Amino acid sequence: xxxxxxxxxxxxxxxxxxxxxxxxxxxxxxxxxxxxxxxxxxxxxxxxxxxxxxxxxxxxxxxxxxxxxxxxxxxxxxxxxxxxxxxxxxxxxxxxxxxxxxxxxxxxxxxxxxxxxxxxxxxxxxxxxxxxxxxxxxxxxxxxxxxxxxxxxxxxxxxxxxxxxxxxxxxxxxxxxxxxxxxxxxxxxxxxxxxxxxxxxxxxxxxxxxxxxxxxxxxxxxxxxxxxxxxxxxxxxxxxxxxxxxxxxxxxxxxx
Amino acid sequence: xxxxxxxxxxxxxxxxxxxxxxxxxxxxxxxxxxxxxxxxxxxxxxxxxxxxxxxxxxxxxxxxxxxxxxxxxxxxxxxxxxxxxxxxxxxxxxxxxxxxxxxxxxxxxxxxxxxxxxxxxxxxxxxxxxxxxxxxxxxxxxxxxxxxxxxxxxxxxxxxxxxxxxxxxxxxxxxxxxxxxxxxxxxxxxxxxxxxxxxxxxxxxxxxxxxxxxxxxxxxxxxxxxxxxxxxxxxxxxxxxxxxxxxxxxxxxxxxxxxxxxxxxxxxxxxxxxxxxxxxxxxxxxxxxxxxxxxxxxxxxxxxxxxxxxxxxxxxxxxxxxxxxxxxxxxxxxxxxxxxxxxxxxxxxxxxxxxxxxxxxxxxxxxxxxxxxxxxxxxxxxxxxxxxxxxxxxxxxxxxxxxxxxxxxxxxxxxxxxxxxxxxxxxxxxxxxxxxxxxxxxxxxxxxxxxxxxxxxxxxxxxxxxxxxxxxxxxxxxxxxxxxxxxxxxxxxxxxxxxxxxxxxxxxxxxxxxxxxxxxxxxxxxxxxxxxxxxxxxxxxxxxxxxxxxxxxxxxxxxxxxxxxxxxxxxxxxxxxxxxxxxxxxxxxxxxxxxxxxxxxxxxxxxxxxxxxxxxxxxxxxxxxxxxxxxxxxxx
Numbered sequence: 035x036x037x038x039x040x041x042x043x044x045x046x047x048x049x050x051x052x053x054x055x056x057x058x059x060x061x062x063x064x065x066x067x068x069x070x071x072x073x074x075x076x077x078x079x080x081x082x083x084x085x086x087x088x089x090x091x092x093x094x095x096x097x098x099x100x101x102x103x104x105x106x107x108x109x110x111x112x113x114x115x116x117x118x119x120x121x122x123x124x125x126x127x128x129x130x131x132x133x134x135x136x137x138x139x140x141x142x143x144x145x146x147x148x149x150x151x152x153x154x155x156x157x158x159x160x161x162x163x164x165x166x167x168x169x170x171x172x173x174x175x176x177x178x179x180x181x182x183x184x185x186x187x188x189x190x191x192x193x194x195x196x197x198x199x200x201x202x203x204x205x206x207x208x209x210x211x212x213x214x215x216x217x218x219x220x221x222x223x224x225x226x227x228x229x230x231x232x233x234x235x236x237x238x239x240x241x242x243x244x245x246x247x248x249x250x251x252x253x254x255x256x257x258x259x260x261x262x263x264x265x266x267x268x269x270x271x272x273x274x275x276x277x278x279x280x281x282x283x284x285x286x287x288x289x290x
Numbered sequence: 291x292x293x294x295x296x297x298x299x300x301x302x303x304x305x306x307x308x309x310x311x312x313x314x315x316x317x318x319x320x321x322x323x324x325x326x327x328x329x330x331x332x333x334x335x336x337x338x339x340x341x342x343x344x345x346x347x348x349x350x351x352x353x354x355x356x357x358x359x360x361x362x363x364x365x366x367x368x369x370x371x372x373x374x375x376x377x378x379x380x381x382x383x384x385x386x387x388x389x390x391x392x393x394x395x396x397x398x399x400x401x402x403x404x405x406x407x408x409x410x411x412x413x414x415x416x417x418x419x420x421x422x423x424x425x426x427x428x429x430x431x432x433x434x435x436x437x438x439x440x441x442x443x444x445x446x447x448x449x450x451x452x453x454x455x456x457x458x459x460x461x462x463x464x465x466x467x468x469x470x471x472x473x474x475x476x477x478x479x480x481x482x483x484x485x486x487x488x489x490x491x492x493x494x495x496x497x498x499x500x501x502x503x504x505x506x507x508x509x510x511x512x513x514x515x516x517x518x519x520x521x522x523x524x525x526x527x528x529x530x531x532x533x534x535x536x537x538x539x540x541x542x543x544x545x546x547x548x549x550x551x552x553x554x555x556x557x558x559x560x561x562x563x564x565x566x567x568x569x570x571x572x573x574x575x576x577x578x579x580x581x582x583x584x585x586x587x588x589x590x591x592x593x594x595x596x597x598x599x600x601x602x603x604x605x606x607x608x609x610x611x612x613x614x615x616x617x618x619x620x621x622x623x624x625x626x627x628x629x630x631x632x633x634x635x636x637x638x639x640x641x642x643x644x645x646x647x648x649x650x651x652x653x654x655x656x657x658x659x660x661x662x663x664x665x666x667x668x669x670x671x672x673x674x675x676x677x678x679x680x681x682x683x684x685x686x687x688x689x690x691x692x693x694x695x696x697x698x699x700x701x702x703x704x705x706x707x708x709x710x711x712x713x714x715x716x717x718x719x720x721x722x723x724x725x726x727x728x729x730x731x732x733x734x735x736x737x738x739x740x741x742x743x744x745x746x747x748x749x750x751x752x753x754x755x756x757x758x759x760x761x762x763x764x765x766x767x768x769x770x771x772x773x774x775x776x777x778x779x780x781x782x783x784x785x786x787x788x789x790x791x792x793x794x795x796x797x798x799x800x801x802x803x804x805x806x807x808x809x810x811x812x813x814x815x816x817x818x819x820x821x822x823x824x825x826x827x828x829x830x831x832x833x834x835x836x837x838x839x840x841x842x843x844x845x846x847x848x849x850x851x852x853x854x855x856x857x858x859x860x861x862x863x864x865x866x867x868x869x870x871x872x873x874x875x876x877x878x879x880x881x882x883x884x885x886x887x888x889x890x891x892x893x894x895x896x897x898x899x900x901x902x903x904x905x906x907x908x909x910x911x912x913x914x915x916x917x918x919x920x921x922x923x924x925x926x
Contacts, residue, residue, distance in 0.1 A: 043764060051838070051839075065567070066564075066565050066567060068564040068565055069567045069568075070674075071562075071571070073567045073568065073569045074567075076789065077567050077568065077570050079842075079923065080787050080789055080790065082833075083787045083788070083831055083832075083842060084785070084831065085834055085835055086783070086788060086831060086833050087840050088799070088833045088840075088842075089833070090835075091839060091841055093357065094366065094531055095356070095361055095363070095530040095531050095568060096363065096366045096529060096530040096531075097530070097534050097570050098366055098572055098573075099670070100365055100366050100452065100455055101360075101361045101363070101365050101366060101530060102358075102360070102361065102365075103356070103357070103361050116414060118669075119673055123670070123673045125673070125674065125676070145917065146712060148501065148839060149838075149839045152839065154357070155358065156357065156358065156478065158358065158361075159358050159359070159466070159476075162462075162463070162466050163466040163467075163469045163470045164470065165470070166463060166466060167421075167463035167464065167466055167467040168420070168421055168422045168463065169467060170336075170417075170421060170464075171342075171345045172342040172417060172419045172464070172739045172740070172743065173347060173413070173417070173739075173740075175416045175417055175419075176416065176420070177416055177419035178375070178415045178416045178418075178419040178425075178433055179375075179377060179432045179433055181419060182430065182431030183427055184427075184431050185427045185428065185429050185430050185431065186425045187484055187855075188424050188425070188426070188431075188524070189424075191422075191424040192424040192450060192456075195449075195456060195459065196450075196452065196455075198455075199358065199360055207533050214299075222424065223422050224423060226422050226424070227420045228419070228420060228421070229422055261886065276791055277393045
């Protein structure tokens with residue numbers, strides 16, 4: 035009962051490693067409209083392997099849009115033409131027979147290409163390791179219901195916490211800024227009572243590492259929000275900026 | 291030969307863990323940093339273990355094949371986590387959670403372990419909230435609960451349909467804090483390919499650096515495996531693409547016993563297959579069965595659209611067969627019931643799918659309530675299928691999801707190899723023959739936060755702080771064997787791809803070691819699996835080299851292990867001449883199609899010892915049920 039297959043031309047970025055130059059290579063494929071974009075690449079790789087050629091390297095894992103491993107720029111847009119989905123959730127029924135698709139890695143100064151469509155996003159973890167946590171040890175914590183949190187606040191924190199760390203925000207930004215990613219984590223904790231004790235130290239530490247790693251600054255284009263597969267709002271960036279200014283004042287008080 | 295000693299502490303079930311905690315030896319705080327612990331995996335069990343052991347002051351090395359610790363597959367868990375808080379005042383208690391879990395596991399789990407799990411469940415929720423996990427809340431600001439299969443109380447805590455993500459990010463935040471402090475060193479993009487055993491105890495691991503291809507050696511006083519389950523043996527499952535059994539399987543080949551390999555869980559609510567190119571199956575959370583009603587047509591091969599089938603021609607078969615649990619019947623039972631109606635030809639348009647319908651719930655509660663509860667799940671459904679589940683019912687079908695089997699461990703979560711600990715889905719311990727919904731997250735975090743920090747100290751207190759050097763001959767020998775395997779794989783240069791052979795294995799496993807198993811089918815499976823394995827070693831093609839990133843080589847290495855594991859799963863299913871939980875032997879059923887256990891003969895854990903290619907020795911750990919007396923597991 036399978037629907038008629040689509041004939042497509044793929045122009046895929048191939049690059050041997052981070053030191054070599056890359057280029058677009060053309061591939062002709064036939065694919066079922068019910069297949070996902072990454073299943074199309076699986077099929078292409080199967081045909082390449084049969085010819086003894088190396089597979090197009092790309093990363094993916096859960097294929098349900100939650101792990102944040104996948105991420106391709108398709109026709110110039112991170113995670114492809116549809117809003118609020120990750121690359122793995124894009125299905126071929128959204129394309130037309132005869133289409134040409136340009137497939138590239140997420141590009142940013144802080145994300146070097148490892149091979150083909152794989153990039154190094156370890157900078158994100160370095161930012162989180164600088165302070166993206168609440169300092170509690172295992173055990174010895176209060177009963178969960180001892181900390182009532184208004185439903186709407188909890189819900190706002192959840193909106194921010196939904197970030198999957200894929201890096202589309204950085205790839206979408208002309209400055210390759212990581213502000214949406216960093217502000218999502220800062221906001222989650224800034225909104226919750228548990229996050230208050232370290233609120234202002236946290237934001238300063240995270241922003242400092244973000245700057246050191248070569249991520250650009252935010253110039254309010256909102257491209258990040260438009261491409262975010264989880265719809266993380268730029269209001270989180272505004273919250274980060276407010277907290278960052280407050281931190282400058284408050285942390286000074288503490289230092290004295 | 292090692293004797294199986296479960297090391298269950300004496301005393302009343304409710305005091306075992308408390309007494310054991312007191313009786314275990316401790317490592318002095320100043321001495322902890324002299325001990326190095328390897329933790330493999332950064333999912334709920336691995337990350338919580340690494341963070342908690344780091345907090346205690348041990349020197350922890352934490353490995354993952356992912357590009358970031360946060361990618362571990364725990365992140366995909368949707369529905370929730372159980373805890374016996376009794377916040378709903380509906381009669382929950384530690385004992386009830388214990389009882390439900392033993393019964394849900396069809397009396398094939400170890401009572402003492404399950405009781406400990408229920409005891410620490412409440413602490414897990416406290417811990418996660420303290421970390422800033424944004425669980426769902428009521429208007430008064432307190433935590434909300436929902437119901438899951440196999441329970442008549444509401445004890446499931448959740449964060450929208452992304453509970454696993456939020457719990458994992460909580461555990462990862464604790465891990466990141468320890469990385470920042472320098473107690474945990476995180477090794478990314480490293481795949482564990484072997485364990486090194488010296489003088490009978492686990493002393494290190496061999497990993498492949500997935501970026502450079504280099505084979506690296508790491509030494510430690512103890513090794514913790516928290517590497518997840520093996521559902522991908524079926525090729526199509528709800529597991530992530532890279533989930534694999536390699537770490538536990540290679541440990542098995544070095545002496546660790548593999549327990550109950552045939553206990554696999556087929557999840558009832560997944561999206562049906564769309565075609566040959568399909569790479570994985572997508573789960574729709576069980577929580578949907580709180581409000582969705584499962585049905586098929588009463589007629590065979592009914593080609594009408596669901597909207598055209600009138601109420602009196604619909605069979606709400608779960609509600610009909612199991613009136614007291616209805617649509618929340620446990621997973622094994624719901625899956626088999628779906629298979630049954632589809633085998634009768636009453637599936638959606640005669641095919642392999644059943645309806646999960648929200649029409650009544652939408653009429654009763656309004657679309658906004660359903661949206662709030664399951665919004666993201668409905669979006670996932672629409673993205674994948676192109677159909678709007680608010681308008682027409684979802685179509686679902688069972689798919690391999692979780693593996694209750696895993697490496698055998700004692701009460702301390704240590705395998706039969708001293709110093710080799712196994713946590714989370716990778717061990718066999720708490721779920722028996724069937725896992726209840728929202729219990730996987732609970733077990734992963736219980737093992738990592740609240741069990742291993744105690745039992746590890748007890749083990750290390752008896753070990754000397756001197757660390758084996760990685761130039762020890764045993765390290766060299768194992769590393770060479772790993773390199774040889776890589777070279778052997780690359781040298782075959784045949785004509786079939788890794789995925790093609792994996793799909794062939796998956797089909798054999800699904801047909802014969804899936805939802806219905808027979809003696810004949812299982813015997814045939816063992817032959818067929820050996821044939822595909824032979825074909826693989828003659829005819830697989832793996833382009834590229836071993837000194838570079840090579841995803842094809844990574845997949846091939848995992849498939850090598852699935853062939854052997856697949857055979858053992860069939861062998862275990864063949865040994866177990868009864869039906870229990872996820873293991874349904876067609877020959878052993880009651881007239882109404884319910885599973886027929888044989889407690890006299892099979893009330894044991896099958897622990898398989900590797901004895902060379904295609905050979906295993908079976909060791910049995912007899913299960914004693916002192917508190918929950920085995921009975922026919924009825925949900926009617």
